[in-house]
Amino acid sequence: MFFPSSTYRPLVSFRVGARYFASTRQRADRAIVYTQNGDPSKVLTAFTYPPLPAPGPSTVNIKFLLSPINPADVNVVEGVYPSKPNLNDSLAASGKGSVEEPVYVGGNEGLGQVIAVGSGVSGLQKGDWVVMTRQQAGTWSTSKNVNATDVIKVPKRAGLTEVHAATMTVNPPTAYNMLSDFVPLQVGDWVVQNGANSAVGQAVIQIAASRGLKTLNFVRNRENLSGLVQHLEDLGATRVLTYDDLSDKSLRDKIKEWIGGKSIKLGLNCVGKASSIRTCDFTHLPRCLGGRETSLMMRLLSRDGHLVSYGAMSKQPLSFPTSLFIFKNLTAHGFWQSQWYMDRTSAEKEALFEKLVGLMSEGKNRHMKNHDRAEESDEDASRRVRDVMAKLSEGQLGRKILLKLES
Numbered sequence: 001m002f003f004p005s006s007t008y009r010p011l012v013s014f015r016v017g018a019r020y021f022a023s024t025r026q027r028a029d030r031a032i033v034y035t036q037n038g039d040p041s042k043v044l045t046a047f048t049y050p051p052l053p054a055p056g057p058s059t060v061n062i063k064f065l066l067s068p069i070n071p072a073d074v075n076v077v078e079g080v081y082p083s084k085p086n087l088n089d090s091l092a093a094s095g096k097g098s099v100e101e102p103v104y105v106g107g108n109e110g111l112g113q114v115i116a117v118g119s120g121v122s123g124l125q126k127g128d129w130v131v132m133t134r135q136q137a138g139t140w141s142t143s144k145n146v147n148a149t150d151v152i153k154v155p156k157r158a159g160l161t162e163v164h165a166a167t168m169t170v171n172p173p174t175a176y177n178m179l180s181d182f183v184p185l186q187v188g189d190w191v192v193q194n195g196a197n198s199a200v201g202q203a204v205i206q207i208a209a210s211r212g213l214k215t216l217n218f219v220r221n222r223e224n225l226s227g228l229v230q231h232l233e234d235l236g237a238t239r240v241l242t243y244d245d246l247s248d249k250s251l252r253d254k255i256k257e258w259i260g261g262k263s264i265k266l267g268l269n270c271v272g273k274a275s276s277i278r279t280c281d282f283t284h285l286p287r288c289l290g291g292r293e294t295s296l297m298m299r300l301l302s303r304d305g306h307l308v309s310y311g312a313m314s315k316q317p318l319s320f321p322t323s324l325f326i327f328k329n330l331t332a333h334g335f336w337q338s339q340w341y342m343d344r345t346s347a348e349k350e351a352l353f354e355k356l357v358g359l360m361s362e363g364k365n366r367h368m369k370n371h372d373r374a375e376e377s378d379e380d381a382s383r384r385v386r387d388v389m390a391k392l393s394e395g396q397l398g399r400k401i402l403l404k405l406e407s
Contacts, residue, residue: 030378030405031091031141032385033103037079041390044077044106046381049091052143055118060148062130066166067110067139069392069401071311072338076136077106083338085136105138107403111166112144112151121148129154131169133349135338142405152349157361164360166402167199172356174310174337175203179213182306182333183266187212190259192300193268194218194243194293197228199400200310202235204268209236210359216255216264218243218297246296255300263302269294269318270311295320303328310335 028050034043055061075081085104091097114128124130130151132139137150154165179185191208195201196217208215217232219225221242229240239258245251255264298307298320307330309318324330341349376384388401 029142030381031103031138032106032403032405033088033097034077034106035096035101035103037077039389040074040077041386044382044385044389046376046378046385047091047097047103048378049097050093052116052145055116055145057119058121058148059118059145060114060121060124060130060151061116061143061145062112062151063115063143064139064141064405065111065113065129066162067107067141067403067405068167068170069107069388069403070109070170072170073106073108074389074392076108077104082336083108083135085138088138105141107139107141108132108136109167109170110137110139111154111162112139112146115143118148124148124151124153129156129165131165131353133169133341133346135341140403140405149346152346152353155354155357157357159361160357163402165357167400168353168356168360170337171199172203172207172360173340173352174200174335175207176352176356177337177340178268178308178310178335179204179207179211179266181335182308185211185213185266188214188262189266190214190216190238190262190264191266191268192216192218192264192297194297195270195311196232196237196240198270200270201268202232205232205235205237207359214238214259216258216300217241218246243293246293252300263305264300265302265305267298267301267305267307269297269307269309294318295324298324298330301328301330304330306331306333308333308335310337 028048029052030046030048032044033047034040034045036043052061072081072083076083076085085106087102088097088105089099089102091103091105094100097103110132112130112132114124114126114130117124117126130153132146132150133152134146134150137146138144154160154168179191185191191204191213193201193204193215196205196215197219201217205215205217215236215238217237217240219228219232219240219242221244222228225242229237232240241251301307305328307320309332320330320332325332344352392401
């Protein structure tokens with residue numbers, strides 16, 4: 001029931017769509033790097049570097065199995081994201097990747113597997129799955145040496161796939177925490193959200209359904225709307241509407257009938273450019289609705305309701321009518337999952353992952369399987385990843401991208 005992998009499009013070294021590209025010759029490690037901020041389709045390059053040495057005390061060597069490309073990763077490469085990566089000068093003894101020419105390694109989220117354990121490390125052993133808890137850790141790489149305190153072991157459960165585990169630190173916890181931290185919701189309560197077909201939006205639907213909550217979901221109108229509506233309803237959506245419906249004067253009466261006297265205390269908003277209404281789907285580098293449409297959705301909240309905004313890919317301001325705050329006593333919040341990690345203890349993070357793994361392992365997983373094999377030089381791989389980034393920015397790829405870099 002939880003996070004079907006059909007919402008993701010895998011990409012292996014670099015596999016585009018359902019096509020898998022893997023290297024058949026032996027080589028050292030590889031990473032996707034950049035030396036200056038800018039357009040990801042122009043500044044990212046593939047870089048081969050020597051194999052890792054044995055891990056030092058209190059560290060582990062991990063091999064990344066899958067690493068997603070998230071909207072925030074694009075902003076990081078562009079240089080406009082609050083959380084900044086550190087330059088890496090330890091990939092090579094000289095030249096690129098060394099103190100002579102340090103590089104940034106892309107990627108914040110990913111599933112790693114422990115391949116070697118240094119002295120003084122407890123609770124981790126070779127073969128364990130781990131996820132990073134340190135921000136901007138450089139997950140777009142084949143392998144990495146990390147402090148043992150910068151990872152959390154992923155509990156292995158039947159039904160938990162690499163795709164599930166690789167994507168469990170950003171979108172699912174964002175959805176889970178927004179549903180838990182702002183309003184004390186009870187079984188039968190309603191939540192309204194835009195960008196319902198985004199990765200976070202779909203996670204919201206599924207987590208809400210697992211808790212007995214009902215969801216009112218808004219998406220962009222499209223030719224295949226009925227198929228999308230059916231998909232979201234299959235995930236557990238109670239009602240699915242389009243942004244066009246927000247202008248329908250009869251909508252409020254319909255909603256009153258649907259909710260049967262209940263109030264809508266929580267709204268979830270992924271904010272975007274006010275001049276356009278586009279799906280808050282990563283495949284379009286989410287520029288979710290904003291301005292008038294978000295204000296209209298906010299009007300659906302009951303008195304003392306809360307609106308939580310969690311995305312800002314378009315980097316455009318969002319404004320609301322003052323009357324909503326004066327006469328309905330509404331509260332607007334911002335939520336950043338990265339800050340949640342910085343503010344919480346290891347025990348709290350582990351407890352969250354336990355909950356998410358429990359939900360994920362109950363679900364069905366539908367993988368796309370179509371294998372092509374090809375040897376690629378760093379130059380060819382660089383062209384391929386830049387092409388992927390360009391197509392992502394144009395909304396051409398259809399699903400979320402996961403990198404699997406093979407040496």
